[in-house]
Amino acid sequence: MPERHLVRNLAGDLDISPLLVNLLWSRGVRTAEEMDLFLSPGLRHLAQPEQWCGLNATGEVIAKAVAQGRKPAVWGDYDVDGITSTALLLLFFKARGVEADHHIPHRQTEGYGLNNAGIEDLARRGIGLLITVDCGISHLPEVTRAKELGMTVVISDHHLPGPDLPAADAIMNPKIGDCPCPNLAGVGVAFLLAAVLNRMLPGEPLDMRQFLDLVALGTVADIVELTGQNRILAKNGLTMLKEGKRPGIMALKEVCGYKPGAVLDEDRVGFGLAPRINAAGRLGHAETALRLLLARDMTEARELAKELDGYNTHRRGIGKEIQEEALRLALEQKGRFGLVLHAPHWHEGVIGIIASKVAETHYRPAIILTDHESGHLKGSGRSIPQFSLYEGLVACQHLLEGFGGHSQAAGLRLHRDDLAAFQEAFNAAVSQALDNIPPTPTLILDAPLSFGEIDYDLLKELELLAPFGADNPKPLFLSPSVTVRNRKPVGADHVFLDLRDDKAEVTMRAKAWNQAANLPRSVTGKPMLLAYTPKFNEFNGVTSIELALRDWALQG
Template sequence: MSKNWIFRTRRDGSPVPDSFHDAAERCGISPRLAEILWLRGLERPEELAEYLSPGLRHLARPSLWPGMAKAASVLAEGLLAGKKLAIWGDYDADGVTSTALALQVLHHHGYDALWHLPDRREEGYGMNVKGVEKLAEAGASMLLTVDCGISDAATIARARELGMDVVVTDHHLPPETLPDATVLCNPRLADCPCASLAGVGVTFFLMAELNARLAEAGSPRMDMRRTLDLVALGTLADLVELEGQNRILVKNGLLVLAEAKRPGISELKAVSGFAPLASLGAGQVIFSLAPRINAAGRVASAETALELLCAKDCDSAADLARTLDGYNTQRRQEEERITEEAMAQAEASLHDPALVIAGRDWNQGVIGIVASRLVEKYHKPTLVLCADGGTLKGSGRSISGFDLHAGLARCAEELLSYGGHRMAAGVRVLPEKLEAFRSRFVSVVRESLGDEPVPAVQMIDGNLDFKAATNFIFLKELEMMQPFGVGNPEPVFQSPPLLVKRRKIFGPQKNHVLLELADESCGITLQAKAWRQAEQFPADLEGRRVLLAYSPGIDMYNGAASVDVRIRDWKLA
């Protein structure tokens, strides 16, 4: 299905004012880049300056975050009084990096904390009473949750019964009834500088404040910049919006990640195919580093990933990184198998406005990825389910026009449980209720979206011919907009009509395509690539003219700079 190309505009339709152009000139950027940023919502000179130079001086004080100051006090007082602290994290990259960050700060100040990352297969998501009781038996009298806890009222109540002080740090949507913790730190609980912090972002601000409190008590202050590689990795892996505080954390974290002073990061980059000191973009972290951290929790134990990030030397880190790389290969194989089987089911339901796909032997660690792949291909709200004990557990992904959580709420009578938000959610249903749920969910989506397929949307940042796309000064300006991701997508431009001089399919699975394209308006020919989209480019394209939606960039291969053209979408001219 072709996408609808929509050019970015401001809601009021206003052009770039002279004052913004003046501010852009003072920042040393071109009118073209100024217009791109204006259309994306920047308007005040100070906003522009912070966006282009997101230095650490722009980070908000910890006291501005809900519960942060009190939580740091509880932890500092407890540690100084000799209480034993336990950390409960999540098994994904956000939770693992959060746990590693907290342990790093505590170790710097001389404290050895207990920790627990649940086993996805045996314990499932979140906290559980049995695990908390084991931590209490091991001597823990304080419990810190990272990237989880806001929905675990019963488990936290048990921890309090056992005499624990409980500090919850989380970033997920709070339920109506909050747990009775000693302190709750969640940016969604009150107005704060950035409601979309990842779990590792919340952990960073708490540990920064704890670091200051312990330093006041006489311990050497730690340089928190040393933890920003973990913050960047966890934040990018969790796909939160890269705006405001998140942009500052990730932009600076990528610089620390490039230094690779942490043995685990150095070896993780190596097994991912990068030089240890290579500078990585957000996409390279999201698609290469983060999957290897996540793979541990998906197919084995997240503890291996935590051990890698906490490794003290490169020898032990190298062994752990190779193990994670093996897990990731296993995860990819599982993902490909399940995706193929799920797409076969989807092809039988093409007339439905939503997909509910199930397989009993599918790995629950990859069904969320498979749901995303199906949404990418069919552009429909999608739920993928697998067997989990005597029930079916599902992971869902949505499209921009449908609120998945609200839709599941209308199917609640068919479900054992559900949770999530507008674009992603999880469900649990009895096998005998699956068909009733599928029918009800498809009806709810049809009521909302109608019977006609909803085309995907491709936002366009402006027109750009190949003469402008080969201007390295402009391409360097576009790099100032990094890191790209949710909330700050990479700019996409529409080309003039281009003559297709050559079409080549490449890759081990022959699923990538390279086009040699001539812009006859300026006499420049460039090569453009589309990844995993070969089937969308017919063999008879050669000799025809097309319009591209594309992103230009600088490719540094073997030290030589060239123009990299990535195809987002295309149409016949």
Template sequence: MIHRKTRWALAEWKESEEGAAKQLCERLSLPPLVARLLVQRGYRDEESARRFLQADAADLHDPYLLSGMEAAVHRIRKAAERGEKIRIYGDYDADGVSSTSLLVHVFRKLGLQFDYYIPHRALEGYGLNNNAIDLAASEGVQLIVTVDTGISAYEQVEYAKTLGIDIVVTDHHEPPEKLPDACAVVNPKQEHCAYPFKGLAGVGVAFKLATALLEQPPLELTDIVCLGTIADLMPLTDENRILVRCGLEKLRKDAGCGFRALAEAAGIELPSIVSTGVAFGMAPRINAAGRLDHARRAVELLTTDDYDDAMLAAIHLDTLNKERQRIVDTIVKEAEEQWLSKRLAAEEAGEDPPAVIVLGGEDWNVGVIGIVASKLLERHYKPVIIFGIDKETGMCKGSARSIDGFDLHAALTECEELLDHYGGHQAAAGMSLHRDNLPMLERRMSELAMNWLKEEDWIPKTLVDIACGLEDATLETISQLALLEPFGVANPSPRLLFQHVQLADKRAIGKEAKHLKLALGSGRKLLDGIGFGMGEMAAVMPQGCRIDVIGELSINEWNNQRKAQLQLHDLHYEPAPLTAFPTREQFGQVYQMLRRLGEAPERGLAARLSEHIGLTVDAVQLMLDVFEELKFIGLSNGMYITAAAPEKRELASSERYRSAKEKHDRLHALA
């Protein structure tokens, strides 16, 4: 038996939606599976579905619908007329780097007198700070334009005024109750802002400012917008979908020298890049600059026109990313050791381990603790808070990640008397406090988790889009699923459920047989499945059995052949109850067949023997499992080998035999 690793949550599908899906099939010439997915994601009529599938730059919203845009453009143009020095003030993450880089390109094009500034993560922290404003004043800056930051900088904006510096704020984070009294504040999330799309990244807001300044959308810069939007986990709907799609097309066909150098350093094939290549290939290297060095290294890469300079910068970022990975691995190992010690201590005391994982280390780099928290959450599926502790002051900077159902921000609010600062949302948060308060924070957060979460909340959940059949897994349908791209937040790659499909073949593949290769179906209609890290499951499932699988469809190209493939996320196999339990004579008959064979490939053996003896594949597989347990046969390198002189043992001495017999007898008695 193979149990599900997660709770499978199949999205509700109403019979009333069949009509809408059928209409989309007919009017847009779509396969049924694609049409059903569109309806399920809210695109029920032809107009909304067509807009989702075909929207382009002409469908971008007017930038002047953003509150504050007119004032922002007026102040920047005024600075241009007066020859004032402007400073772009960004953030050190990939969105901030992208926002800064985009405005560098735009201000160059406009011929403005400007430079840029990004605070150092470890030395200055997030956002505008007075020391940076002092530096700007000393260097003759008269206007600061913030990107991806500034919405909470009320006091800093007031301080800048005393030094004669005006500030234009462009941001996308949640606004506080008291907004900065700046020359202009551009943020679609302001309550009074009627902009029709609230999900722009910081770089998206910067792009709207650029559009207004240039009086047309700078589509040649959408590769930068694509990077920041994907890296900042913004919803890939509405305008973001258009901008990311345009950006991916730019990367495939006409990438700038910075992106070409980054792709070469990262081993990314630009002509075929998709959103995951940006998310897992490019974004980590851009982020590595701000985590371990200074984010201006990444801005230099994205703004240079010299390929040699770009290549040097890309190699530097790649090296930083490798170092970041090494540091993360080290901290994860140390954190796991700490967590094991806590669990053992709780066990010795006869208590449950903490419901929230709270760990810290004096030499843990605060630039990567969020990644560490994510890795521990994935392994243990508990809310996690990881702290870097200052040895001298005892102050701790923490980064938290949560599971569904546990609101980190609400929990931290309940513990705010223990904290110096905190902020975030349901799934992720940051905080600072003194190390003396760590034990109490762990205790309070764990109590809240136990009170707020139900038993099922502690089991990870897999959201499944649709249950479908193998007949849906055609090359044509999979090709048309690409119409739903780019995939990402709010528009994930479809997860499909195939129920009770026949297992035609299975084997463990790869180094140390770590991965699982399946053939699903019967006859000539087979679907390949690949499960990374699932290799041990090959020995559990008999060929010919029925299984349930969840995965994503893709096209595998090999030796000029294209085949449908299902990348497995999870599977479930439970042996069917035996309607007729094998008799001792049948056990003996199969054993004699095995002795005559001497050795035989595991793959397909149960199915072949079942044809000879007239029992089901599951019944014959039970016999093989019992014989293996009793050491009548052995399994080595995919071959069953019959023992030359096995020790004589009763069938009933096999736990597998007894368990199956008891289950059969119990079901038979109930019938």
């Protein structure tokens, strides 16, 4: 941590508390200028187009093709990042007077990314310009086929490229070349592309801020690092989401039970809006979610939001059964470093969610596989911070029919006969990467904080650090010794605790989600230390302060 005099000086220069200076310092933000940018990430701080490798060139290819009368089609993906990317470009083209078509693959029948059948169908519909969003960088044969059909092809993606790039007319991918933010979400790439096109197309340019709600939605949902350029886009976009000017967003807020003017933070996006958008692609067709984001009026939007809410409810029911079964199977692989679980009847639409739960519960990289109608096994994986899932799959690629993704999430396909070999190879890859040392979850505490120091001013200041996510975790504090005054169960899995800090003479309520089994009635009256985050709670129009409990240790 910095020396006290430096903390005092920075706090004085920025008019913030020493605690906030220390929190910023621990996140690698070290100078007054960096701290000011982090706390006030205005749009003026977005990098210039020429700083993004290939951005201007990609915009010029699209502008030229449009000028030649080539009709564009946007090819997206069925997750939130892909759907928001598709909606953004379609809305942009419409506002600029360019008629555009689109295609989002059906998850169950087409799978992720480009496919020749879909490309050939677009060609029959007169498409001369194919623009991918959130996909395309690994689809070399499909891009070649589009070129054979006479299309101009532009790849807009953010996934890791392979050793060879597709033969597209232009590629915009922040992981290629020197870019200000290699980990930009797919919708962030689409936004930048629309922004440069906005100056290249004839006619009056648009105010691009109108699309930031979609950018925030896709960026938060895709769990990219919420620092740098992503932070600027997400922070400003969340403000637009709160306003809810888009009918589809307002209708989504309604089915989530959020009030019209409610703040949409990363939790409400990640656990409320995003799952309902994702549910369309998982159990139905992502087209429903796209239509919601494109809806012009509340009547249409409410009908579509209700449909998505129904998908999400159904998804939760299916997921609960599969989760219980997967966790049982995971216990049988308890000694392994990498978990690969398979059942032929598991629903393809929820295996990613189950992989997250298994990885979290057992603190191991986890891959969940199910049978696909193609005769292959199809899977989704999630990882832990210590292991790059993408690199792990690279080590096993000789056994895979295809794969792609990120460090912490990936998808894959393999032949059924290669399952046993893949299980061994993946376990070996994880073991080697971790030096054969079993990984253990570790909480990094920011600072000690007594209940007497918690007030509205502190929480308002902590909110300046939001949005929280990858590379910018919620502040986590260590309590002094506190006593459990009361334990109140909430449903079957959750529990409220009333906790007393005797030294500060303050009692506060804490929520422990999914921890009822680990906090039995016997904790009442006992002293404990807490790892916690203080937060605002709104209920029936009244705002109070409560504690989100992450971990604890009983004393004595």
